[in-house]
Amino acid sequence: MNSSAADIAHLIQLAVAPVFLLAGIGSILNVLAQRLARVVDRARTLERDFERLEGIARQRATGELRVLDLRMRTVNAAITFCTASALFVCLVVAVLFVADLTDFAFARPIAWLFIVAMLLLIVGLFFFLREIRIATRSVRVRSELLPPE
Numbered sequence: 001m002n003s004s005a006a007d008i009a010h011l012i013q014l015a016v017a018p019v020f021l022l023a024g025i026g027s028i029l030n031v032l033a034q035r036l037a038r039v040v041d042r043a044r045t046l047e048r049d050f051e052r053l054e055g056i057a058r059q060r061a062t063g064e065l066r067v068l069d070l071r072m073r074t075v076n077a078a079i080t081f082c083t084a085s086a087l088f089v090c091l092v093v094a095v096l097f098v099a100d101l102t103d104f105a106f107a108r109p110i111a112w113l114f115i116v117a118m119l120l121l122i123v124g125l126f127f128f129l130r131e132i133r134i135a136t137r138s139v140r141v142r143s144e145l146l147p148p149e
Helices: 005-052 055-102 107-138
Strands: none
Touching: 005 055, 005 107, 055 107
């Protein structure tokens, strides 16, 4: 427990990069939460009006509700993996400090925690990309609404 101020300053420098990573993950989570909110709002609107729809309008609403449900599940998965990644980054920072305070060599656990954090972030970003692709495919202007060229 006799760490000098220079040692603590160096440790804080080591922790700065993961903290910036946390800020980036936080921004991604904010975007994902906004996307989820928009999908949920649209689904609630369709569900509210569903009983009044008939024929082709009801079929279109059913199809859109299926796509919205898939998008909700996909965004939820992205949020789950990105949040887990952020938690592992927090563990990296915490273990850095514990390792210094206890004079124990935690190099491998820190490396593994960081690798797991990156893998979780990669999977979360994959689900984010998947949700964007689902949304892009589902939002098409119907050909009968477009004027002939």
